[in-house]
Amino acid sequence: MARILSQTKSAAVNPLKSSQPLGAALAFLGVEGAMPLFHGSQGCTSFALVLFVRHFKEAIPLQTTAMDEVTTILGGADNLEEAILNLKVRTKPKLIGVCTTALVETRGEDCARDIADIRLKHAQEIAGTEIVLANTPDFDGAIEEGWAKAVTAMIEGITRPGDQVRQSKKIAILPGWNLTVADIEHLREMVESFGLKPVILPDVSGSLDGTVPDRWVTTTYGGTSVEDIRELGTAEHCIAIGEHMRRPAEVLQKLTGVPYVLFQSLTGLKGADRFVSLLSSISGTSVPAGVRRRRGQLQDALLDGHFHFGGKKIAIAAEPDQLYQLASFFVGMGSEIAAAVATTDMSKILEKVPAQSVQIGDLGDLEALAASADLLVTHSHGRQAAQRLGIPLMRVGFPVFDRLGSQHKLTILYQGTRDLIFEVANIFQANQHAPTPEALDPFRKREMPDELLSSPLARH
DSSP states (O other), X not given: OOEEEOOOOSSOSSOOOOOHHHHHHHHHTTBTTEXXXXXXXXXXXHHHHHHHHHHHOSOOOOEEOOOXXXXXXXXXXXXXXXXXXXXXXXXXXXXXXXXXXXXXXXXTOOHHHHHXXXXXXXXXXXXXXXXXXXXXXXXXXXXXXXXXXXXXXXXXXXXXXXXXXXXXXXXXXXXXXXXXXXXXXXXXXXXXXXXXXXXXXXXXXXXXXXXXXXXXXXXXXXXXXXXXXXXXXXXXXXXXXXXXXXXXXXXXXXXXXXXXXXXXXOOSXXXXXXXXXXXXXXXXXXXXXXXXXXXXXXXHHHHHHHHHHTTOEEEEEEOHXXXXXXXXXXXXXXXXXXXXXESOSOOGGGGGSSSSEEXXXXXXXXXXXXXXXXXXXXXXXXXXXXXXXXXXXXXXXXXXXXXXXXGGOOOSHHHHHHHHHHHHHHHHHHTOOOOOHHHHOTTTTOOOOHHHHTSHHHHO
């Protein structure tokens, strides 16, 4: 069990984490016809928007209630009402996802009551649009908690409660925030290969996959439909991926009775085997030949790649579930976790990270702990630390803004694990250093005692 070391610094040095509102907005972006709405100042929204655009290289629908000095003192209920009505008229969204920020949370505004009043007062004007509130103060948690809170709020606010007629082939899937567009697409294809029908919430593979619509769309133009969210209770099973998705799965089960299974990671042979076995059990069918072939490819990659991983020291900084996902992968390949840094201590998964300790901190902590590492693993803000330490950087998580295609990188199940092995092994091969004579022969320059130098054998 890893020891969790609390943050002791009073300021972040090269910050690692992104905020809860950003995580909630990302989850809302995985719903069709959605418009995330930051309830706070323009600055909060502008900063999140810049990060989204730099990471996804796409136009991101994101709006703000634009609170100023006066509304900060007197309250922002009027701004929230005006923003919702304007969005309804101008963009006609199917879902408005309200993400609170530190500004309104610190002030103690009752946003749930404000939204209830807006619904009552403007029932006709906002008909056909769901309004969901996620309480996500910037000063608490990080992107992982924000994502989970938004998914929970959508289930609580939209899903039809009570026992319903189950569709035997329908599977609800609640992916973690760290699954990429490629991961979710692959997940869907895997489930469908067993003859099952997946409903994925949120589904960023439909809205942030880099396609260009044939017309300008003011909201998200893909993702999970509101109707699918409403009918989640008709699913036969629910699969949650990541410890932070336990809460949404529990809420769905309590609300509708749909049982769930939690996978803490789908990266690696063991996790992929368990997932495939579950699908085979649910569907009552054997594993397709194509899936068996990909498993064989992964086994071959494990054989080919383990020479490059053995004994390597890895330093990782990420959100808790992604930290566990990647650390477990590297340790399974024979590497050692030299440094593990997480954004928050709010997840129980940190205790299972295969490292001696997990530091709650920032990229400054990672740099201090990673001097002896062979590889740095974190997002693009770790590039300066990698340069100063002279250690290669593997970019993961959010944001990745100095490389293209981060959302199309596959990291889960047989094919994704195979690709990760190749990526890391190639990084190690590209950064090999020629061995020095001293490294090959540590006794090369050893000083001999005087009595040995004066012996007859030494003279000859």
